Amino acid sequence: MKNRVQSSRLSKPWGFFILSSCVRQVICGIVAWWVIFPCGFPGVMVLAFDGEMMKRRQQGILTGMPFMANVAPRTFVDDLGRKLYLANPPTRIVSLAPSVTEILFAIGLNEEIVGVTEFCDFPPEALAKPKVGYATPNLETILGLQPQLVLAPRSFLRADLITKLEQLKIPIFILEAHTVEDILAHIQLLGRMVGHSEEANAQAALMRKQLASLSSRLVDLPRPTLLYILNSSPLITVGPGSFIHRLIELAGGRNAAEHAVAPYPRLTMEEVLRQNPDILLFPVGRQEGISQVEQDSWKRWTTLAAVQHGKLVQVDSDLLNRPGPRILEGLKHLVKILHPEVSQDNLPN
């Protein structure tokens, strides 16, 4: 009896609470949907899809006027869809990626580059430039260099650095290459930015010609399977969605991890045995080779075609990892490894 009294007394406030919270949720939901959907959706889309989707966006909603980039010749749009207006070619540039440094040197800049990362080692002139760090660049050093333009990659970059530099009125421009075509576009874009359009266009045209003649040679050739070994234990390789996967396909090969879901998957050894790669490719630094322990650990898989034919090959990782002007050199290396029958003197220089 006592219980029933208590519960009946409580039932009304509880019911009211539940009802009111339901109503509140519905209202909040409707409001949130109508507010968030139109405002947040383009941003979410840009975050969710990179590549093609982002390209379309940079001319669209986020950049304001769709034809802005064509109207103002000194306005540039970066790979995050951010718009940047430069009245004059910048004379003090900081590069936050080795690939960007290589592009800048390749289009004839030297004096204008005032800061590079600690991994910028090509061309040799880059070694003499002041260093600003890499994944977490030193903000004070960057400020001390008084740059008129900071060029940065999207990967490895901390989001708060962009905000901070924008707050300090230092223009920062993001470059992210997904394909070889993107690299060519970047070269031409940077050429226009710094006023070296002729060199940049010449460079891009040369690369485009080499690329075309290279791919025309590979059309009818068989596609050997290649396993790109980023790390042996545990085995980490490149999958669809990574830059190197595209390079392998471009060079007339088939990636052993083409069925993986992630761009840099851990691959099971079973899958490797099943795909039976013809070539094991080890990206290494310039001086070092494949360590003996690593070679032995692979040579025990005697059923692999690559092991039977002794095709444990190394490649200079900088040539393939850096989306810069030397990418064609890396591509030629890949072609030489995948198709030795396409002899070296036939390759365009």
Added chain:
Amino acid sequence: MAKVPPLTISPSTTGSTEWVHSPPTMPMPVPSLPTLTIRRWCVWVGISIMLAVAALWACLGFGTESIAVSRIWSILLGALMGREPVTIGMDPASVILLQVRLPRLILAFFVGGSLAMVGVALQALLRNPLADPFIIGISSGAALGAAIAILFGVGISVWSVSALPVCAFAGALLSLLIMYRISSAGTGFSIYTLLLAGVVLNAIFSAFIMFLTSVADPNRAFGMYAWLMGSLTGPDFHTLGVLALYLGVGLIVLGTQAQSLNLLTLGEETARSLGVEVERVKQLVFVASALLTGAVVSFSGIIGFVGLIVPHAVRLVLCADHRLLLPVAGFVGGIFLMLADTVARTVLSPAEFPVGVVTALVGGPVFLFLLMNRNMRVGMR
């Protein structure tokens, strides 16, 4: 004192131990444990062996490449009959089964079993249900030792034995020595000091590892990150033999201390008054734990929570007598990690993800549950 825990495994041991005849006169709240007979011990260990074999059999059937059950039988029987080991001409199915899946599952069994047994020993020693080699900082110490070995290339083998487990053991032992010094500096060797010291040590060692990865060559640091996340790769049988050697030594030491661990769960003072050389037992168990953890971490990176949930699960089903708990927890830990690894390598097939993800996803909530039910004590339920 009828309530002294019945510790008889055979009639011969009852007569020989003196303290059974001179128990303390003070009445104590001693939990009543069911008597452990040889028959009971054999039954449970037999059951766990059978379960382990069944789990091994089940896990062998899963993988990227699907192999028919009859095929697995014929391959395994062929290997057992001592036919020629894998040669170039052999078919890929048997290579996958015998050289990839089987060694990997055995490694998972060894790793899981060792972690669970270290968990049992540490929980008894610290009388803390939340103790685990991962939590009190031994794993981090071992990982630091192994990370130094990897980064500076000490991984080269000496007398065909890899230096990696030795470095990891040194790291684990170092962390234990520091902890021992810290906690014996105050009044005695308090349990809570030890746990707290473990947590802080964990933070310090993690900071060292982060420092090493941040200054290292990115290519190497990348590999180390992947290894730290806990990975089981297909080792060759030579490596498994080396691991078994390390584990065997540690297991023998732990096994001989099972009886003392039983008494330690009653409290240090009680155990001391019952004739246990508490400090000696502690040192022995710590060194054995460091050895086991060091060997395991050097082969598979940091895999957390196995040493936490498995002992509790076994304790819920069985009694808390460590002579039975240790071996059964070892088997169940091995089974658990074999299953977890099978999940990790098949869900995203052909890619895989670190096995530590699975164990943490299962073990983390259990840890939180135990934290909320603080009344749970080792040895009484």
